[in-house]
Amino acid sequence: MAHNIIDVRNLSKSFDISSKESGLKGTIKHFIRRQTKSIKVIKNISFEIKEGEIVGFLGANGAGKTTILKMLCGLIYPSEGSILVSGDLPFRRKENFLKNITLIMGQKQQLIWDLPPIESFYLNASIYDLDKFEAKKRIKKLSEMLEIDEELFIPVRKLSLGQRMKSELLAALIHEPNILFLDEPTLGLDINAQRNLRKFLQKYNKETNATICLTSHYMKDITSLCKRVICVHEGAISYDGKLELLLKKLSPVKEILIVCRSEEDAIKLENSGFTVKNKIKNEITIKVENKSITSSLKTILNNFDIEDLFINEPPIDEIIGRVLIKKDYDI
């Protein structure tokens, strides 16, 4: 059984933030005597992550997801509580710990702007103490996985955002880290680039058993990569568990659109005890609870003359949108 690679206990973080009134008076007041107040952005959170898990952090803008990731990788000192990442205290940033992790931020880049990505890869390889032969081997392997080739030799400033992101990933993974912290890695990418990136992360996780902590506002990233999600609401955890369970809880009912052979059949179905949402001629939409969907379908198919039927899932974005504004989910 996989062991806990990340262990967070009663973690809190406060920042001193200054506020400014509008107008010239406010600006002068702000310049002379800056008023700061301490804001608790992370409030007493606890969770564990097992080795090899892919966990998605969900939350609205400013909920505290990135702050959590930055504390996990040791960039920010926690105000209270404890964090252990692969047995180390992250904020000590010991060499062995740093060789084990990586952080990828969709909106920031580490590649040297004027040079082809290959130069940044070899620079990173020397920082991670890899010899030229090993670096070359890893670059070849990762570039095949990421499906980039000629792009390695084109200056970064001339690459598209998708190509640049793939190169960023390669630069961040050249030392083969066990723990990946990804902060909105698909930000700004087109649909195909997003899909390719997700495919790569799945493959990387499968091949290396790396643990991945991911934040993203694209629900497709979360649904296709993460079995488990941690929902963050105003700095506190509102849900920690399986994504599937959360979706079921938030959307306990499915809609079934049934196209009957005749209008008489539709009327018969309407009066058979199902919860009907609407009926137009021979088309009828009923609402069925998730747990009784199989038995309901059996009853419909056995007792009515059906031409076609469609099961509609509510849009995932809409469901997750509800998570972002709710404080607590007891599942």
Added chain:
Amino acid sequence: MNLRKYLKVYKKFLHTSFASELEYKTNLLIDLITAIFSLIGSIFLLSIFFQNNENIGGWEFKQALIIQGIYTILNGITNTWFNPNLTEIVKHIREGTLDFVLLKPIDSQFFISLKKITPSGLLEIMLGFCLLSYCIKINQINVNLSFITLSSITIICSICILYSLWFFISTTTIWFVKTWNATEVLRSFLYIGRFPLNSFSFSLRIFFSVFIPIAFITTIPSEIFLGLSHSWKILLEFLVAMVFLFTSRKFWLFALKFYSSASS
């Protein structure tokens, strides 16, 4: 600290910096020409000061040229290493890209202080050494082992003081976020270093020796060239350099505890 690894990384820094600079050939050419004209301009300015005075603060023109030579070397070092790297700290902190530096298994101060170089500054360093060689000839300086050792030590100490001052100011960005102006003021003060310390009034001499030891960093090495320096002065410069280096290092490590990273 794994010295072999750091040398290997520094070799890569040099390679990527040169490659980046060579991407913009015209800019590099302009920088090289500017370095030559800047030295000619400085010598011309110095010669104007000495037109009606045989000596300033006890220094003759040919002696003052030594200060100019040392200043040119230090300015070259500033332009080659300090300017491209230490001004970048402000950018790293404002934009949050310091995150990438801090997560690398390498000393963060080493990384941000030496990652880039500006090759045109190297020409300035070479020109400074040429000027110093000329000064050795016209001042009939006896070049022996003790002269080479002492002048090298004092010039290295001067580089350490200058670096520490600049690094110290850049580090304060972690709290103040924007400190461009402070580093610009420091650069302006560096111009003071082109003139002998004795040419200033007593109060200014104290200011530029104790509070911002700019004049100190060119005058003491120059005095070595002229055989005017006392051993206590050399020892003092060495101590000041060590204290500055140590303090700037400790200050950086202390400041990192307050780094809150930029929001995404």
